[in-house]
Amino acid sequence: MPIALYRVDDRLVHGQVVIGWGKPLDLGFIVLVDDGVFAAEWERDLYRMGVPPEIELRFADVTEALRQLPAWRADPRNGLVLTGDVQTMAALVRGAPPIERVNLGGLHHKPGRIPRLPYIYLTADELELLRSLAANGTEITAQDLPTSAPVALEGLA
Amino acid sequence: MSDGMRGVVVAHGGLAAALVEAAERIGGAAGALVAVSNTECGRDEIERRVTEAVGDGPAVVFVDMPCGSCFFAAMRLSRARSDVQVVTGVNLPMLLDFVHHRTLPPADGADRAAGKGHDAIRHA
Numbered sequence A: 001m002p003i004a005l006y007r008v009d010d011r012l013v014h015g016q017v018v019i020g021w022g023k024p025l026d027l028g029f030i031v032l033v034d035d036g037v038f039a040a041e042w043e044r045d046l047y048r049m050g051v052p053p054e055i056e057l058r059f060a061d062v063t064e065a066l067r068q069l070p071a072w073r074a075d076p077r078n079g080l081v082l083t084g085d086v087q088t089m090a091a092l093v094r095g096a097p098p099i100e101r102v103n104l105g106g107l108h109h110k111p112g113r114i115p116r117l118p119y120i121y122l123t124a125d126e127l128e129l130l131r132s133l134a135a136n137g138t139e140i141t142a143q144d145l146p147t148s149a150p151v152a153l154e155g156l157a
Numbered sequence B: 001m002s003d004g005m006r007g008v009v010v011a012h013g014g015l016a017a018a019l020v021e022a023a024e025r026i027g028g029a030a031g032a033l034v035a036v037s038n039t040e041c042g043r044d045e046i047e048r049r050v051t052e053a054v055g056d057g058p059a060v061v062f063v064d065m066p067c068g069s070c071f072f073a074a075m076r077l078s079r080a081r082s083d084v085q086v087v088t089g090v091n092l093p094m095l096l097d098f099v100h101h102r103t104l105p106p107a108d109g110a111d112r113a114a115g116k117g118h119d120a121i122r123h124a
Helices: A015-025 A035-039 A041-048 A062-074 A086-095 A124-135 B015-027 B043-054 B068-080 B092-098 B106-119
Strands: A005-009 A027-033 A056-060 A078-083 A101-106 A114-117 A120-122 A139-142 B006-011 B033-037 B059-063 B084-088
Touching (some): A015 A101, A027 A062, A041 B068, A056 A062, A078 A086, A086 A124, A101 A124, A120 A124, A124 A139, B006 B092, B015 B092, B033 B043, B043 B068, B059 B106
Parallel strands (some): A005 A078, A027 A078, A101 A139, B006 B033, B006 B059
């Protein structure tokens, strides 16, 4: 089954992901692709505490994710692939096509970032990277929750 | 009331501020509790807010859910500081008891608060 959602969210595993999207998508698993969390056992244990037992939480770094994405796509359960930044998602889009849609769910204030929506701040480089993904056929939209209206990438400029 | 450990309530939206206001109105313990919201926060910002609210002294951090950005920020701080304890599922009864037992060691204060909060949940 195709991955139900590829999401970029700097809060990683949290309520909007597990409950807000997890319930309507009937998620069977979430893959958190984050090099830092993947390398730290205590962080992995921490994030496991935030996921209900009916959802399996997996961890990967970018290399492992690129290797495992075909298997995740073949999983009969609905899955969500989550990254904490645009660069990591871009690596997946470029390295493991096809990823037809990417959801920007939460990127918050950091130095150099400009507010685009209340929950989306982007640097010029991040916006350019997203535009390059879109130019190659991936639809990029910002949408924090399923009940919110999606905002197209052009609306974030 | 300024003696003893601090209680820091960390929650989604305006929940923490509402709980602290209600606790102060009922318990009369102004200054014992500090509210932190995760609204429009990334991981770094919520951790900064929690760390700033806790300060240098002992504290119990009360979070709304045993998952999510509030919980993870509190747990990261608690991992680095043995004098900072975390209690999940914050409710008003646990806060009202906590403000009058702030001289307990943080771990004991957290255990007591969790028990009082749990006791208050009933099928009435």
